[in-house]
Amino acid sequence: MASRFGLSVALTTPFEASGQIAISPMVAQARACLGAGCSSATLFGTTGEGASVGRGERRTVTEAMLAAGIPAHQLVAGVLVDAAEDAAEQARHALQCGVRYILLAPPSYFKNVGEDGLFGWFSAVFAALGPLARGVLLYNIPSVTMVPLPLSLIGRLRAAFPGVVAGVKDSGGDWSYSEALLRAHGDLVILIGDERHLARSVRQGGQGAISGMANFVTGEIRAMAEDGRDDARVERFVLELLKYPVIPAVKVMVARKTGDERWLVVRPPLEPIDSQGRQQLAAAYDRLFATEPA
16 A cells, blocks of 8 residues: 555635736645645545636646645645546646645436446546546535435446545445445545544554644644544544535634735635624634633
8 A cells, every 4th residue: 555645635716806827825825734734635626616716727726836845745736627538638737746645526417327427537537648647535415416426336436446446535425325434445445524534544544544634624624534543623623614605614723823814815606704603603712712622
């Protein structure tokens, strides 16, 4: 098995008031999280509003990260599109840049599709990538995609494309699925997106996490992802975040940490958290993280 995955920050994306990506603070945030012990930064994932980031912008951000001295092997690229051709194109550029992994979500426009259909879609993406295909982390996030990834599908893809599927990121929040995933495919890189289940999964063989909360409580999430250490403060703050749309709520915390209000801006159709919500999140954070871990 390759070196342990550890903790990847699910990097959120700051925007100028004009709607353009604010490159400099995004690079600075990636460097800060890597400096605090993250093994990698995941670009264009769910937390990073990746479904709203276009092809040209992806190239610009990725190349800016590399130009800033962030090694390609410390980058993961999210791919969250429906057309297999588009998915392959986005993955191809990232792989050609040398990123370590591709976080690949299933197509989500068509609902209630069968396993054979999903197998056909992933197969088309891998075939289009050809010899470049490697390092794919299948992304199970049915609360967003409405497309769960059956364990049998993961097995079929592994058998049909040896060495291409490197792991699974499970953001389903269903511990019974996570536990079954660890049992069935524990030789892969199994990552847990729900921080409430993170430490337990690591103790059962999980390799870490791609975490949005790592944007602002990096050390605490790192202890969970690398050592399997429980932290009740993190678990309780997840519940506070879930009172709001999670992506803009995470950005509230990054804006507070950095003092840069560009982190508050989200792309439509998302909407920012209002001032009352920002104050409530800040108060909850201060209340929980003013104490030592339980």
